[in-house]
Amino acid sequence: MALNLNPNFSEAGKRYFNAYTPADDFYELLINTHRDLSDEQSELLNARLILLLANHVGDIGTLREALKIAREGV
Amino acid sequence: MLKTYNYPKFEYRRPPEIASGKTLKVPLVVVGAGPVGLAAALDLQQQGLPVLLLDEDDTVSIGSRGVCYAKRALEILDRYGVGDAVCAKGVSWNVGRTFFREEEVYNFNLVPEPDHHRPGMVNLQQYYLEEYLAASAAARPEIELRWRNKVVSVAQNGRTVTLKVETEDGFYTVETDWLIAADGARSPIRRMLGLEVEGKIFMDRFLIADVVMKAEFPSERWFWFDPPFHPGQSVLLHRQTDSVYRIDFQLGWDADPEQAKKPENVLPRIKAMLGDEREFELEWVSVYTFQCRRMGRFNHGNVIFIGDAAHQVSPFGARGANSGLQDADNLGWKLKLVISGLAPAALLDSYSEERIYAADENLLNSTRSTDFITPKSKVSRTFRNAVLGLAKDHAFGRALVNSGRLSVPAFLTTSSLNTPDCAGDAFSCRMVPGAPMDDAPVVENGVDGWLHNKVGQRFTALYFADDPQQLDAATIEALSSLSCGGIAVQPLVISRREGSVGGNIQHLVDARGVAARRYDAQPGTVYLLRPDQHVAARWRGLDVAKIKSAVAKATCNA
Numbered sequence: 001m002a003l004n005l006n007p008n009f010s011e012a013g014k015r016y017f018n019a020y021t022p023a024d025d026f027y028e029l030l031i032n033t034h035r036d037l038s039d040e041q042s043e044l045l046n047a048r049l050i051l052l053l054a055n056h057v058g059d060i061g062t063l064r065e066a067l068k069i070a071r072e073g074v
Numbered sequence: 075m076l077k078t079y080n081y082p083k084f085e086y087r088r089p090p091e092i093a094s095g096k097t098l099k100v101p102l103v104v105v106g107a108g109p110v111g112l113a114a115a116l117d118l119q120q121q122g123l124p125v126l127l128l129d130e131d132d133t134v135s136i137g138s139r140g141v142c143y144a145k146r147a148l149e150i151l152d153r154y155g156v157g158d159a160v161c162a163k164g165v166s167w168n169v170g171r172t173f174f175r176e177e178e179v180y181n182f183n184l185v186p187e188p189d190h191h192r193p194g195m196v197n198l199q200q201y202y203l204e205e206y207l208a209a210s211a212a213a214r215p216e217i218e219l220r221w222r223n224k225v226v227s228v229a230q231n232g233r234t235v236t237l238k239v240e241t242e243d244g245f246y247t248v249e250t251d252w253l254i255a256a257d258g259a260r261s262p263i264r265r266m267l268g269l270e271v272e273g274k275i276f277m278d279r280f281l282i283a284d285v286v287m288k289a290e291f292p293s294e295r296w297f298w299f300d301p302p303f304h305p306g307q308s309v310l311l312h313r314q315t316d317s318v319y320r321i322d323f324q325l326g327w328d329a330d331p332e333q334a335k336k337p338e339n340v341l342p343r344i345k346a347m348l349g350d351e352r353e354f355e356l357e358w359v360s361v362y363t364f365q366c367r368r369m370g371r372f373n374h375g376n377v378i379f380i381g382d383a384a385h386q387v388s389p390f391g392a393r394g395a396n397s398g399l400q401d402a403d404n405l406g407w408k409l410k411l412v413i414s415g416l417a418p419a420a421l422l423d424s425y426s427e428e429r430i431y432a433a434d435e436n437l438l439n440s441t442r443s444t445d446f447i448t449p450k451s452k453v454s455r456t457f458r459n460a461v462l463g464l465a466k467d468h469a470f471g472r473a474l475v476n477s478g479r480l481s482v483p484a485f486l487t488t489s490s491l492n493t494p495d496c497a498g499d500a501f502s503c504r505m506v507p508g509a510p511m512d513d514a515p516v517v518e519n520g521v522d523g524w525l526h527n528k529v530g531q532r533f534t535a536l537y538f539a540d541d542p543q544q545l546d547a548a549t550i551e552a553l554s555s556l557s558c559g560g561i562a563v564q565p566l567v568i569s570r571r572e573g574s575v576g577g578n579i580q581h582l583v584d585a586r587g588v589a590a591r592r593y594d595a596q597p598g599t600v601y602l603l604r605p606d607q608h609v610a611a612r613w614r615g616l617d618v619a620k621i622k623s624a625v626a627k628a629t630c631n632a
């Protein structure tokens with residue numbers, strides 16, 4: 001499975017009237033999840049999140065591609 | 075004073091009540107002749123109501139405030155007689171560039187959507203908008219505009235509101251049935267009535283500078299995150315009319331506003347940003363702190379709040395004046411029906427409900443933009459910078475970059491005024507009950523025009539047909555019958571083919587089928603449009619009884 005690099009957010013049952021809304025919904029959720037955490041706690045949250053999502057994706061080829069892109073930009 | 079603009083000075087006239095000592099009794103007063111109060115006065119005048127408009131000042135908005143007016147606002151301004159002037163004087167821009175540190179990460183081209191009368195937005199200094207609105211109001215004898223008349227006290231007793239007004243010649247008293255408070259973010263009326271406004275102040279300051287460029291400079295929107303000439307902060311550059319460019323520098327909460335404003339501190343910042351060789355002149359500088367807040371409800375008996383008096387947002391996304399104009403648009407027809415006794419006062423509760431729904435959407439979007447632009451924590455900044463880094467090469471990253479989401483009208487999908495689609499009527503377009511109507515090119519009597527200019531200010535039943543000659547007598551009679559009765563509905567036939575419709579019914583030709591496509595219409599499809607050009611209901615077939623009950627629902631008469 002190739003890594004999807006196009007906008008891909010949506011929520012079941014929700015109707016969007018503006019194209020920017022789903023990405024903004026996700027981003028707000030992400031930032032709000034970190035609210036009131038220390039930097040260290042945030043780091044841990046991020047690590048847990050990556051592990052959860054990686055398992056959900058499952059396909060190691062896809063994950064390898066994502067890891068590569070993530071690393072290149074650092 | 076500005077170099078590119080001369081502030082008009084509106085004439086103060088001594089109110090006759092000062093000499094007579096009599097109380098002035100009027101049905102309707104609007105306080106505040108900013109863009110929103112002027113719009114409300116024009117809307118109410120078009121509804122056939124006489125308006126007394128009071129403002130403590132005698133000129134337009136001072137300095138640099140609103141810049142960007144979006145499509146929906148332009149469509150509303152058309153009805154107030156200033157759409158053409160605003161679009162002619164305003165500048166259009168399509169290209170936006172986003173920079174992160176030293177480099178441009180991406181750019182976008184907002185090609186205007188084809189087949190719409192008005193573009194997505196135009197940029198124009200707020201003082202021009204107010205000047206045009208004030209001229210349009212001054213040309214209508216039903217609007218009495220009193221400049222340098224300051225409301226100093228307000229009392230609500232039963233069905234009357236009593237105002238005390240101060241002028242340089244002394245005080246007088248006004249009694250009115252209805253008071254529209256359009257007196258801005260600090261709203262003295264809100265304060266005098268002891269009403270609350272809730273929300274938060276953004277702990278950040280912005281330096282706003284207007285500069286006149288001496289040489290050609292592109293008509294583009296440039297947004298910098300963390301640029302080398304202003305490290306750690308954001309900067310926005312926007313083109314306005316008369317070669318004036320607006321620059322917003324994020325300063326941070328700790329900045330000293332008085333220091334930041336000094337030319338010796340401002341000029342080097344701008345020079346560093348433009349590169350030293352470009353010549354420019356500084357026109358205006360000020361420092362702002364933004365608030366995001368709204369009142370718990372916008373109508374309090376016979377006092378109704380609109381514009382910044384009712385709600386304030388951060389300017390990312392240009393939602394302040396744009397949403398205030400939509401308040402005026404939403405309120406005018408409702409107040410007219412209530413004053414005429416054709417609808418119960420509860421209809422004004424729907425003004426509050428619908429505009430609170432819109433205000434919350436505006437607050438949400440502008441807060442999201444502000445949170446992206448000025449991250450509040452280390453992890454938030456890391457994510458923001460990661461998004462900007464990914465945006466350069468990947469489309470999904472670009473979708474996450476949020477430097478302001480341009481003002482769009484709310485789809486009032488949850489409004490109690492809507493009649494939901496009937497079970498059997500399937501539609502596959504955005505024009506759901508509550509939607510702001512989409513525009514389309516139409517031809518009337520051989521003359522090209524636009525759908526949005528053909529409706530509004532009253533209820534309209536838009537009936538889609540293929541061949542107008544084929545409409546049977548029963549259909550024509552049913553459509554004609556709509557214009558009778560308490561709340562008249564204007565029938566409007568829109569057909570793919572040319573030809574004439576019997577029975578004196580207004581008729582538009584949708585030659586290329588743009589309207590039919592946007593409204594997912596088939597022959598026989600009917601849309602009921604509210605006076606503010608929102609969809610109230612729609613059906614796959616004409617049924618007068620259903621239209622009447624949808625009108626009753628949309629006017630709280632059900």
Ligand SMILES: Cc1cc2nc3c(=O)[nH]c(=O)nc-3n(C[C@H](O)[C@H](O)[C@H](O)COP(=O)(O)OP(=O)(O)OC[C@H]3O[C@@H](n4cnc5c(N)ncnc54)[C@H](O)[C@@H]3O)c2cc1C
Pocket residue numbers: 105106107108109110111128129130131135138139140141142143200223224225226256257258259262263282362380381382383389391392393394395396397398
């Ligand atoms: C930096 C900045 C950038 C902005 N950018 C945009 C943008 O791009 N697009 C956009 O849509 N909006 C923008 N806005 C918001 C916009 O300026 C406001 O939303 C708009 O001015 C609100 O209009 P208003 O008529 O409600 O209030 P105001 O413009 O504040 O008008 C209130 C009026 O009430 C009068 N008044 C007050 N008290 C009394 C009294 N006691 N008696 C009589 N008269 C009184 C005042 O004289 C004034 O004329 C921006 C604002 C700022 C500060």
